[in-house]
Amino acid sequence: MRPRTLAHINLGALRHNLLAIKAMAPHSQLMAVVKANAYGHGLAGISKALQEADGCAVATVEEAATLRENGWQGRLLLLQGFADTSELDASIELNADVVLHQQSQLDLLANSGRKLTQAVWIKLETGMHRLGFELDQLPRLSQQLCANQVHVLTHFAEAEEKNSAAVQGQIFRFENTVHGLGYSKSMANSAAILNYPQSHADWVRSGLMVYGVSPLAEGTGKDLGLLPVMTFSSRLLAVKTCQAGDQVGYGSTYTCNDEMLIGTVAVGYGDGYPWQASSRSDGQTQVLIAGALCPIIGRVSMDMLAVDLRPVEELGIPVTEGETVILWGEGLPVEEVACSIGTIAYELLCGLSGRVKYLYE
Template sequence: MSRKVRADIHLDAIVHNYRLAKAQAPGARAVAVVKANAYGHGAVPVARRLAAEVDAFGVACIEEALELRAAGITQPVVLLEGFFDADELPVIAREGFWPALHSEHQLEWLEQASLPQAIPVWLKVDTGMHRLGFEPEVVPAMVARLRDCSSVSDVLLMTHFACSDEPEHGMTEVQLARFSKLIDELGLAASLSNSAAVMAWPEAYRQWLRPGVMLYGATPFEQSNAVADQLQPAMTLSSEIIAVREVPAGETVGYGATYRCDKPSRIGTVAMGYGDGYPRHARTGTPVVVEGQRTALVGRVSMDMLTVDLTDLPQAGVGSRVELWGGQLPVSDVARWCDTIPYTLLTCLTPRVPRFYD
């Protein structure tokens, strides 16, 4: 390999993070969410490493679930967006997938289906996010229909929090109250806790947790959190300095001449750009680590390269290792400088970046 861009995936860190999630609610089971190619980490390698102890996997759609089955993964797989066509139902039954059910048309397809075996259904309740799910007042009737449906073996209730990553926001209490009322009324097993709720909302623990981004060592919180502080980063994104320029004061660097050197500067060019998934909108000042020391990005990110300030790092030169995020630089720190969230940075990493697993 000549171009030195790489993403090192630390599978033991993912196992640690899964165990940390389960430790928050002893006795609860947990769906390891590996949708979107395991948030950019590689769904198959991640699932294989977790398979010995995971209770179930979570994906967005049947294509992602079938990829796991083709790789030999035998655990239950929750289809978090359910099914998009009635023709998927026989495959769901055959493969042992557990679909979410969020809309009337899905329920009608299920009632009309003749399946080789009945399937568990995760009935989604809209407690206030207003994206997917049934309104709480109609849920008892939906449960009754599902119990009468020969294609359904079991019903579990689920919902999704809109603001669980903001511990001071009152929306989570509102959603939790609406959902808890239904659980008390219907007496069904339930799942509420995404990563943020696992780490910050013990009131939301029920029979099933759904850790997602926390599996990959990224925090959804802006502020410190005692559980998030124990996460281990699962990806180190790195490259190398491929050129060094001595740039006089007053000269500009990069497209658009957006960065002007205020003093004689030593500028390093790094083989990493938005073609690799590094965000083009990363601002001047976005941190990077060169030879173990923090410095900053300067100028605009281009398709294949970006530039960093080496003025105060005289030991750095061509071939110096550059960490874009990882154990020395949390991806959440980078996300803040890019006005985005860790989820985006991890999932947007392109196939051009080779993954290496340890």
């Protein structure tokens, strides 16, 4: 049975992207960030294609367990560390490095009587104000953790901005604090790999680029030599001719200005295709059908959306029910879809629902 909605995951593209990122930061080790179910790509499904990474970073103990169950034996980092004794125990059992970012974790560790056997990554607060110890705490922490292999990391608030004074300030404060202490260091996410080579340090932590997507406001992954890993597609459920004045979809928000061929696509917000892509006066989101970009018309509903099929007709291609509709991926960059909706590619990729079928090859 052909699936209604399909996320085709190209593992060759993922391997290519890992190598491409390593070439961008040739003196650093690569931590592939695979949290949030590998940015919506399916953690179990991609786990066999990660060999080129020097480590993998996840947000939750469950994600760490999934990676281990699927054969990942390399370095594994829990980006939020542990928040209670069961998470602490799991991190030890899974041999997952932990981020330490606040005193309560050290108190929990001391009170638990457990001993961390894995490496720790001390997160320093340099300007993001999300997680991290204040810089002046580092000497005390290093004394306390002297038995462990210690790494230090920080995270940038606006690395997608070139020449940002804020990022430069974060790099300066971080380097100034850790200089000469001999710890392995990590600062850069995908955008910083591109915009701030001086932040590459010992480990870069890349998420979005692993999946072939650009973290920058302009351009796409292709411009960076990356390949899209996910192609999200559906198919045409119905093709019909509407007359001038006919209205399409909930709220009758779209009125045909002429006789026109329209298609009903078997995807909606119940699959994770955003309602915000509904047609608006200030911009249109498109899908790709038989090589033609077709605008969405009217509102996206739970299981369906409507498209203007005239661009396919103009190519002289007969369009029929069952035709594949690419929502993003190969031929239609997710960055462009996100931009047309006013969101970010991260949100679209992470948002696919459980009824989308995944195919890995």
